[in-house]
Amino acid sequence: xxxxxxxxxKVIILSKNEYNHEFIxxxxxxxxxxxxxxxxxxxxxxxxxxxxxxxxxxxxLLFIDLEKPINLKSVDNELFIVTYIRDILKNKSLQIxxxxxxxxxxxxxxxxxxxxxxQFIYDKDSNENMILSSILSSLNSFExxxxxxxxxxxxxxxxxxxxxxxxxxxxxxxxxGMLNQLSLIIKSGSNLPYLNTSCFVASRKGxxxxxxxxxxxxxxxxxxxxxNSVSSNTLRDFKLVISTKKNKFSKDHFILYFNNNYNNEMLxxxxxxxxxxxxxxxxxxxFCKNMNIAFDNICLNHELESTxxxxxxxxxxxxxxxxxxxxxxxxxxxxxxxxxxxxYGLPLKEAEIIKLASPMHDVGKLAIPDCILNKPxxxxxxxxxxxxxxxxxxxDMLKSSNRRLMKSxxxxxxxxHEKFDGTGYPxxxxxxxxxxxxxxxxxxxxxxxxxxxxxxKEAWSLNKILLHFKNQKGRQFDPKxxxxxxxxxxxxxxxxxxxxx
Numbered sequence: 001x002x003x004x005x006x007x008x009x010k011v012i013i014l015s016k017n018e019y020n021h022e023f024i025x026x027x028x029x030x031x032x033x034x035x036x037x038x039x040x041x042x043x044x045x046x047x048x049x050x051x052x053x054x055x056x057x058x059x060x061l062l063f064i065d066l067e068k069p070i071n072l073k074s075v076d077n078e079l080f081i082v083t084y085i086r087d088i089l090k091n092k093s094l095q096i097x098x099x100x101x102x103x104x105x106x107x108x109x110x111x112x113x114x115x116x117x118x119q120f121i122y123d124k125d126s127n128e129n130m131i132l133s134s135i136l137s138s139l140n141s142f143e144x145x146x147x148x149x150x151x152x153x154x155x156x157x158x159x160x161x162x163x164x165x166x167x168x169x170x171x172x173x174x175x176x177g178m179l180n181q182l183s184l185i186i187k188s189g190s191n192l193p194y195l196n197t198s199c200f201v202a203s204r205k206g207x208x209x210x211x212x213x214x215x216x217x218x219x220x221x222x223x224x225x226x227x228n229s230v231s232s233n234t235l236r237d238f239k240l241v242i243s244t245k246k247n248k249f250s251k252d253h254f255i256l257y258f259n260n261n262y263n264n265e266m267l268x269x270x271x272x273x274x275x276x277x278x279x280x281x282x283x284x285x286x287f288c289k290n291m292n293i294a295f296d297n298i299c300l301n302h303e304l305e306s307t308x309x310x311x312x313x314x315x316x317x318x319x320x321x322x323x324x325x326x327x328x329x330x331x332x333x334x335x336x337x338x339x340x341x342x343x344y345g346l347p348l349k350e351a352e353i354i355k356l357a358s359p360m361h362d363v364g365k366l367a368i369p370d371c372i373l374n375k376p377x378x379x380x381x382x383x384x385x386x387x388x389x390x391x392x393x394x395x396d397m398l399k400s401s402n403r404r405l406m407k408s409x410x411x412x413x414x415x416x417h418e419k420f421d422g423t424g425y426p427x428x429x430x431x432x433x434x435x436x437x438x439x440x441x442x443x444x445x446x447x448x449x450x451x452x453x454x455x456x457k458e459a460w461s462l463n464k465i466l467l468h469f470k471n472q473k474g475r476q477f478d479p480k481x482x483x484x485x486x487x488x489x490x491x492x493x494x495x496x497x498x499x500x501x
Contacts, residue, residue, distance in 0.1 A: 009033065009139055010056055012041045014049045014081065015065040024063055027132050033139060046081045053085060059094055060142040061135065066100045075111070082115045092116075093145045095138035099126060175201035175213040178268060182256075185283055186270070197272045202226050204265040209238075217271070226267070238267065247288060249281055256288055328499045329448055330359035335495040336444035343484045344440070357409035358441045361416045364394025388425045391417050408437055416441045419476045439478045443485060446476070447492070452501065462493075 013024050021042050028038050041056065043049040053059060062085070070078050079098075085091050098111070099121040112120055118141065119134045179199055186197075198216030202209040209226045211218060221229045226238060234253065241248050241255045242265075248255045256268040338355035342348065365373060368390050372383045379387060394413030398406050415429065415438025422430030434442075450468065453459045460468075466486075473482040485492065 008039050009036050009061070010039045010041060010059040011061045011063065012043060012049065012052055012056070012059055013063050013065070014043045016044055017065070017067055020065040024065065024131070027128055028135065031132060031136060049081050050084060053089070057091070061095045061097065061138050063135070064096065064098045066098070069101045070111070079115050082117060086116045093142060095142045097121060097134055097138055099123060099131070179213065179215060182268065182270065182284065182287070185287060186273070186280060197270055199268070199270045202267045202269070209267055230269070241267065247285065256284070258288070328501055329452060331499045332448045332495060333361070333441065333444045334358050335499070336447065336492060337440050339488060339491055339495065340440050340444065340481060340484055343488055344436070344481065346436070353405060353408050354437055354440060356405055357412055357437070358444065360394065360398065360409035361412050361441050361445055362390065362394065363397060364390035364392070364413055367393045388417070392426050411435050412437050412441045414438070416445055418442070420478050421475045439481060443477050443481050451496070
């Protein structure tokens with residue numbers, strides 16, 4: 001089943017004779033075309049006709065009724081409008097009927113071929129039935145060409161949309177992209193000047209589907225169960241789609257179903273539609289097949305990212321456990337670093353990268369001997385030199401990866417012991433020459449380490465830590481980061497209490 005409504009076929013009549021306009025209009029109004037009405041545009045000169053055509057590029061038919069016979073000398077002038085349409089405007093879909101007679105050797109077949117006219121009607125042979133038959137045949141040809149063009153545009157839109165959607169790696173962005181591209185397909189397939197509809201994307205959680213993204217009437221329903229957001233009749237359609245796993249097109253709405261190899265399911269719903277052609281439905285079905293593959297890719301990326309995050313946290317925890325330190329240390333450092341990065345003004349995505357990469361800051365300690373790593377007393381100068389190598393070792397372990405996350409972790413591992421005044425290690429970098437990732441992680445790491453009991457020291461009191469941080473502003477730590485730290489101390493302490501030892 002597909003949607004249908006009365007659509008308009010525009011017919012232009014070009015003639016200098018008012019009687020010809022009335023005669024052709026009478027024949028046109030007698031025509032019965034399914035689901036279509038005729039809109040007649042009257043023109044009395046070539047210049048007027050040019051203006052009408054320029055303003056009505058979707059016109060279906062131009063009926064030219066010339067009174068005087070065309071001859072070899074007059075043909076170019078009389079049919080200039082046809083040349084303008086075909087050669088200048090490059091309009092091949094507008095059907096052109098010429099009603100005339102020819103003088104001399106210029107026969108209709110030569111005119112039809114030279115000027116790309118669709119039909120010719122001899123004046124002397126013309127009657128109402130012949131003209132009506134020619135008009136109906138031309139309008140039918142126009143519809144066929146229009147459907148072909150719409151299918152072509154729809155296919156082009158699918159290809160373009162697919163390339164856009166396949167670049168998206170977030171489920172939320174995927175949902176936005178789907179609604180945007182489907183709206184374009186519907187609009188281009190229906191020739192509507194604008195698309196006024198309501199729609200949403202829903203994903204399955206447990207036994208129910210919840211709205212992930214909504215527009216129009218559903219913009220305020222995000223997070224709701226679809227059972228509470230649609231009518232009982234529409235809900236029955238949803239249940240049918242979910243059980244059959246097939247798209248459903250109804251008279252005023254449609255529902256699309258997506259699933260993938262990771263047992264994820266998603267629904268897309270468009271409501272308040274007034275027109276959707278068969279070609280648009282075919283285009284949407286084709287689009288859905290492509291998007292099922294994209295849906296698979298997004299979930300695969302999520303799976304890989306989740307695995308990568310888990311590995312990074314696990315390695316970070318292993319390095320802490322090996323040095324007899326709590327695994328919660330890396331969780332707290334990650335949360336502190338994320339908070340400070342956001343407050344510093346880094347983009348949320350970059351702050352997330354720091355949060356995920358910071359647990360690897362001490363991964364190089366895996367290569368430090370136990371006798372040094374877990375020594376309960378102060379290290380000798382020689383032992384401390386060995387301990388300092390963990391930053392370079394950690395960098396070397398991580399630097400070869402092409403993944404942004406691992407590259408960021410390598411930077412943090414290398415530079416989180418550098419100091420703002422240039423007295424840190426391994427390279428004695430100073431000020432903003434230390435990567436912002438290293439500066440942020442250094443502050444987060446030291447705050448948590450000072451407040452935690454280690455084999456070589458007791459935990460410091462909060463007041464002692466805060467005094468130390470004030471003293472180290474511009475020395476060990478970036479002054480701007482210290483200000484951010486104190487401005488957000490309540491949030492910092494809230495994180496500390498959320499992940500206790």
